[in-house]
Amino acid sequence: xxxxxxxxxxxxxxxxxxxxxxxxxxxxxxxxxxxxxxxxxxxxxxxxxxxxxxxxxxxxxxxxxxxxxxxxxxxxxxxxxxxxxxxxxxxxxxxxxxxxxxxxxxxxxxxxxxxxxxxxxxxxxxxxxxxxxxxxxxxxxxxxxxxxxxxxxxxxxxxxxxxxxxxxxxxxxxxxxxxxxxxxxxxxxxxxxxxxxxxxxxxxxxxxxxxxxxxxxxxxxxxxxxxxxxxxxxxxxxxxxxxxxxxxxxxxxxxxxxxxxxxxxx
Numbered sequence: 001x002x003x004x005x006x007x008x009x010x011x012x013x014x015x016x017x018x019x020x021x022x023x024x025x026x027x028x029x030x031x032x033x034x035x036x037x038x039x040x041x042x043x044x045x046x047x048x049x050x051x052x053x054x055x056x057x058x059x060x061x062x063x064x065x066x067x068x069x070x071x072x073x074x075x076x077x078x079x080x081x082x083x084x085x086x087x088x089x090x091x092x093x094x095x096x097x098x099x100x101x102x103x104x105x106x107x108x109x110x111x112x113x114x115x116x117x118x119x120x121x122x123x124x125x126x127x128x129x130x131x132x133x134x135x136x137x138x139x140x141x142x143x144x145x146x147x148x149x150x151x152x153x154x155x156x157x158x159x160x161x162x163x164x165x166x167x168x169x170x171x172x173x174x175x176x177x178x179x180x181x182x183x184x185x186x187x188x189x190x191x192x193x194x195x196x197x198x199x200x201x202x203x204x205x206x207x208x209x210x211x212x213x214x215x216x217x218x219x220x221x222x223x224x225x226x227x228x229x230x231x232x233x234x235x236x237x238x239x240x241x242x243x244x245x246x247x248x249x250x251x252x253x254x255x256x257x258x259x260x261x262x263x264x265x266x
Contacts (some may be wrong), residue, residue, distance in 0.1 A: 129178065181222065
């Protein structure tokens with residue numbers, strides 16, 4: 001869980017270490033983060049959940065669960081867990097999009113999907129602290145433990161990275177929810193690795209964005225002043241590289257704002 005002392009201590013030093021332009025700047029950051037979670041390029045971003053979509057997700061869930069049950073103890077168990085975990089990624093994403101599109105309330109079809117998943121003991125958990133459904137991670141984590149070099153491993157790692165990042169705050173990414181500094185450090189390393197390893201340019205961009213934002217968060221949240229200066233240097237570099245590499249991305253607007261707050265060039 002989040003270290004409240006870390007948050008309080010870092011808040012007192014925030015104005016000394018760096019300042020983020022609070023109104024316009026944070027609005028740009030939040031817009032970019034919102035677009036990252038609910039990217040209009042993603043399938044279903046502007047679609048209402050219809051009965052056909054609900055049935056398709058439930059059929060895929062049942063097939064993946066059945067495959068896992070039959071493969072238990074065999075060499076294909078890891079593959080079956082990847083399949084089950086990725087179906088849960090889709091279901092969680094659909095439910096959260098439904099919430100976002102309807103003022104924080106599920107539609108009838110959204111409720112139908114959530115209840116049907118709950119009956120199968122495969123429903124994501126709604127977290128009141130962040131106002132969203134959290135991705136069930138057990139299947140993907142176990143699949144990676146069993147088969148870290150499997151063809152689906154990078155997809156699974158990327159899904160877990162996104163869940164860890166977007167579920168760690170409500171509106172302000174610099175106010176961590178449910179994440180301690182050690183978790184943040186591990187996430188920074190994973191985001192850096194995936195930004196280099198992912199084949200999809202869009203996915204690589206998002207991983208690089210998470211890496212840059214996490215370094216900036218670490219710079220603000222770390223307790224030790226010397227460590228804070230180190231993180232500031234790393235964050236400046238990562239933010240500048242992202243802004244230069246993806247100049248047409250909406251995310252670049254937010255990295256430029258944060259970079260300016262860190263004392264870098266806009």
